[in-house]
Amino acid sequence: MMKNYLLQILLLITAFMKSQGFNVLYEADYKMVYKDQKANPTSQEDTFALLINAKASYYKNMKKYVEDSLKYEKKIHEKTDFREGLRFITDFPEYIGTTSGKLYVTLPIGNKPFAYEETNSLKWQIVNEHQSLNGYRCQKAVTKKYGRTWIAWFTRDIPFPFGPYKFNKLPGLIVEVYDENKDYIFSLYNFRKRTYFCKSANMSPHASAVYKSKVFDYQRKEIADPNNYNKLITDPETLSYVLKKARERAQNYNPIELSID
Amino acid sequence: MMRKLFLLIAIGAAGFVSAFPFRTSCGKVVSVSDAGIKDMEYGQVLNTLKLINGDVCGTTNVSITIYNH
Numbered sequence: 001m002m003k004n005y006l007l008q009i010l011l012l013i014t015a016f017m018k019s020q021g022f023n024v025l026y027e028a029d030y031k032m033v034y035k036d037q038k039a040n041p042t043s044q045e046d047t048f049a050l051l052i053n054a055k056a057s058y059y060k061n062m063k064k065y066v067e068d069s070l071k072y073e074k075k076i077h078e079k080t081d082f083r084e085g086l087r088f089i090t091d092f093p094e095y096i097g098t099t100s101g102k103l104y105v106t107l108p109i110g111n112k113p114f115a116y117e118e119t120n121s122l123k124w125q126i127v128n129e130h131q132s133l134n135g136y137r138c139q140k141a142v143t144k145k146y147g148r149t150w151i152a153w154f155t156r157d158i159p160f161p162f163g164p165y166k167f168n169k170l171p172g173l174i175v176e177v178y179d180e181n182k183d184y185i186f187s188l189y190n191f192r193k194r195t196y197f198c199k200s201a202n203m204s205p206h207a208s209a210v211y212k213s214k215v216f217d218y219q220r221k222e223i224a225d226p227n228n229y230n231k232l233i234t235d236p237e238t239l240s241y242v243l244k245k246a247r248e249r250a251q252n253y254n255p256i257e258l259s260i261d
Numbered sequence: 262m263m264r265k266l267f268l269l270i271a272i273g274a275a276g277f278v279s280a281f282p283f284r285t286s287c288g289k290v291v292s293v294s295d296a297g298i299k300d301m302e303y304g305q306v307l308n309t310l311k312l313i314n315g316d317v318c319g320t321t322n323v324s325i326t327i328y329n330h
Contacts, residue, residue, distance in 0.1 A: 037319070044322045082298065082306040089311045091321050111304040228309045231297035234280070238291060245316035 022097075022201035026052040028173060029062065029190035030164040035183045036091065038254045046090055048164055048186075051198055057162035058201050059096040063088040072200035091219070095202055098168050100161075106207050109218050113204030116212045118261075122169045124152070133175045134188055141170055147258025148179040158191060165256070184256050216260050224250035283310055287318035 028050040035041035047062040060068075067088035070076040076084060097104035103118040122143055129140040131153065138153035145166075152163065156172040163174025164186040178185040222228065223246055233239040279295040291313055298306050315321040 036321070040319075042319045044320055046322050078303050080303065082303055082310075085303060085307045086310065089307055089322070091311070108304060111302045111308070222308070223312060223315070228305075228312055231300055232293045232306075232309050232313070233291065234294045234297070235292060242291075242313060242316045246312065249315055 020199065020202050020205045022051050022056075022058045022198045023053050024051045024058075024194050024196050024198050025054065026160065027190075027192060027194045028052060028158075028162070028164075028188055030186045031189050032092075032164070032187075033185045034091075034256070036254050037249065037252045039252050041183075041254065044091075046092060047189075048092070050162060050164060051194075051201065052160050052162055055099065057098045057160070057168065058198070059098070059164060060094075060201070061090045061092050063090050064093055064095075068200040068203045071203060095204075096166060097202075098162060098166070100169075103166050105212075106202060106204050107215065107218075108204070109215060109222070113207035114210050114215055115204070115207035116210050116215060118166070118212060120169065121261075122167065124170055126170075136175050136188075138175050139172075146256065146261065148181070148183075150177055150179055152177040183254055212260060216257070217255065219255060220250050220253045223253060283313065285314045285317045286320055289317050291317060 030048045030050065032046050032048060033043055034046070035043055049060055049062055049065045051058040051060075067076060067085070094105055094107035097106075098120065101120055103120050104115065105118065106113055106115045108114075122145060124141040124143045127140040127142060131138055131140075133153055133155075136155035136157050138155050141152045141154060143150050143152070150167065152167060152170060152174050153176040154163070154170040154172040154174045158173035159171070160173045161170055162168045163170065163177060165177075167174055167177050167186075173188070173191070174186075175188045176186065226243055226246075229239060229242055229246065233242060280292040281295055281298065283291045283293045285291060293310070293313075301309070311321050
C-alpha cells in the first residue's frame, strides 16, 4: 500500500519534471534583428537558443534562458529586487516547443502564463539557389505564413528539420530566415553539441490553455493599456506624454505575425 | 507635541512622494513611484519599464547580450 503510494508520488513528480524539462543533444543560437514599428523604425537586436534533440526542438530567448536557470536555482524569485531583472528584459519572452505535428507556445501576459497549440503546417517551396552562410552551404526555401513571405536558407550539413521561432520542416537546420521586407531577420551564430537535460526549459508547465485567437496580438493591447502606466508614473505631465506615445506605438506596431496563420 | 506632528507629516510626505529614478536607454530619466512598484508583481514591473523605455526612447530591447555558456 505504502509502496504504491510512493510510486504514484514519484510518477507525478517525474511527469511534472518532464513537462518542465527538455532533453538537449544540440544547441543552435540565433541573433534576430527586428523593426517592430512601421514608421520611423529603430532596428533592435535580441538572441535566442534553440535546443534540439532527435524528435523536437525548444526555442527560447537567451536572456530568458539565463533568467530561468537562475529562477530554477532560486537565485531569482518574486521577492528579488526588480533592478536585478532589468538585464533580462525582452520583447520575445515566449517558449516554443516544436514537434513534427504541433507547435506548443507558452507566453506570459500580465505576469500570468498562457499556452496554446498550433498545427505545424509550414509548406516550403525549395528553390535551386545556393550560397555559403556562416561556413555552411545553404539552399533557399520560401513560404507564406503569418501574413508575410519568408525566405529561409537551410543547410543539409546539419540534418535537423528545425529553426528559430516557428520555422521548421526543412531538410536541414535553418541558418538564416527573414521576411521579404526584412523586418525580422534571424541568423545562426553558434551551433554545437550539448548533451544535457535542461531542467528549466519551461518554467510555466501549468500555464492556462487558451486558443491562439485569444492571445494573438496581445503585445499591441499591452502597449496601449493605460493601466500599465498609471501605477508607476504619478507625475501627470509625464504620464500624459507616455500615454500619448504609447497610443502612437500601438497603432504603429509591426509584429512578427501580421495574421493568425 | 507639535514637533512630533511635523515630523510625522514630513515622514508621511516623504513616503508618499518616494520615487525611483528609472534611467531609460536614451538617457532620459522617468520618475517611477516606489508605491506602484511595491503594488505590482516582479514581472509586471519589468514589463512596464520596458514599455516606458519604448515610449520615451523608441526601443524596448535595451542591449544585446550574446551568451556563450
